[in-house]
Amino acid sequence: MESSAPPPLAVIAGGTSGIGFSVAARLMQDGYDVLITGRNTSRGEEASRKLKALHAEGEAAFLALESSDWHAYGRLVDALASRPVSTVVASAAFGMQAHVIDTPTEAFHEMLAVNVAAPLHLVKTLRPHLSSHASIILISSDAGIDGEQALGAYSVTKAAVNMLGRMLALDLAPEGVRVNVVCPGDTVPGMRYLLRPGETERSREDYLAWPIPPRGRLGKPEDTAEFVAFLASPKADFMVGTVTLVDGGSRAGRPDAPQAARWG
Numbered sequence: 001m002e003s004s005a006p007p008p009l010a011v012i013a014g015g016t017s018g019i020g021f022s023v024a025a026r027l028m029q030d031g032y033d034v035l036i037t038g039r040n041t042s043r044g045e046e047a048s049r050k051l052k053a054l055h056a057e058g059e060a061a062f063l064a065l066e067s068s069d070w071h072a073y074g075r076l077v078d079a080l081a082s083r084p085v086s087t088v089v090a091s092a093a094f095g096m097q098a099h100v101i102d103t104p105t106e107a108f109h110e111m112l113a114v115n116v117a118a119p120l121h122l123v124k125t126l127r128p129h130l131s132s133h134a135s136i137i138l139i140s141s142d143a144g145i146d147g148e149q150a151l152g153a154y155s156v157t158k159a160a161v162n163m164l165g166r167m168l169a170l171d172l173a174p175e176g177v178r179v180n181v182v183c184p185g186d187t188v189p190g191m192r193y194l195l196r197p198g199e200t201e202r203s204r205e206d207y208l209a210w211p212i213p214p215r216g217r218l219g220k221p222e223d224t225a226e227f228v229a230f231l232a233s234p235k236a237d238f239m240v241g242t243v244t245l246v247d248g249g250s251r252a253g254r255p256d257a258p259q260a261a262r263w264g
């Protein structure tokens with residue numbers, strides 16, 4: 001009897017909530033097994049239970065991993081159990097509601113570590129374990145294209161993610177690995193760590209102050225997940241080093257009427 005090939009495996013850093021979780025669910029719909037990471041163990045285990053309930057035929061495993069703790073990345077390799085990785089999605093990030101000039105130095109360095117250095121270390125760690133024609137997708141932000149003063153340091157880190165993705169695309173293209181960057185616009189639910197200085201958890205929902213994009217609604221995690229699934233698929237074979245907005249037109253240009261201030 002012929003043995004069938006095992007399902008492809010996707011690693012999603014920050015896959016326990018918001019966009020990362022939605023990406024995991026969408027990739028499972030395409031037949032992937034997923035390994036999701038995050039820090040909070042109960043949220044992670046709940047997320048993997050939900051994913052298995054949504055797609056009983058697939059495997060969803062959770063690994064607790066602090067993105068900025070590179071010394072612990074060996075545990076990620078152990079969790080692969082020698083399986084090749086077809087798709088890597090770097091989604092974990094946090095932001096701070098402050099001008100860059102007012103961002104505490106420690107927070108700035110932590111944001112660089114989690115938002116910029118961690119995706120690089122993730123890719124470096126998984127590189128020897130990538131299958132041929134693997135796809136890597138970095139989740140950036142519209143704020144990395146058109147900076148937001150109110151999220152100054154976050155905007156800086158996301159602009160860096162955009163260039164990181166393009167440079168990695170050049171480095172890995174000769175190996176047959178495609179790297180692309182996706183920049184979501186305001187997406188609900190999401191950004192549980194859009195902190196004010198001194199906070200470790202977001203203290204209040206600011207979504208109501210978010211201007212409605214030209215599309216007529218805020219983003220849903222599924223909007224980004226759908227595009228990530230496309231980038232992960234062979235249909236996106238010629239897409240390398242792209243940086244693409246999924247933002248309902250928010251950054252298309254200056255609208256006629258002045259929009260409400262972003263943070264009321």
Ligand SMILES: NC(=O)c1ccc[n+]([C@@H]2O[C@H](COP(=O)([O-])OP(=O)(O)OC[C@H]3O[C@@H](n4cnc5c(N)ncnc54)[C@H](OP(=O)(O)O)[C@@H]3O)[C@@H](O)[C@H]2O)c1
Nearest residue numbers: 014016018019038039040067092093141186187190191192
């Ligand atoms: N939602 C939006 O409006 C929006 C807009 C533009 C761009 N984005 C980008 O989209 C990506 C996902 O955001 P989201 O809205 O889905 O956020 P989210 O719901 O807050 O999810 C963040 C995920 O990252 C994990 N995470 C955060 N910090 C981590 C750390 N230091 N180490 C390990 N895991 C960490 C979280 O797990 P734990 O809680 O367990 O740590 C969770 O799984 C981010 O890169 C964000 O910048 C979001």
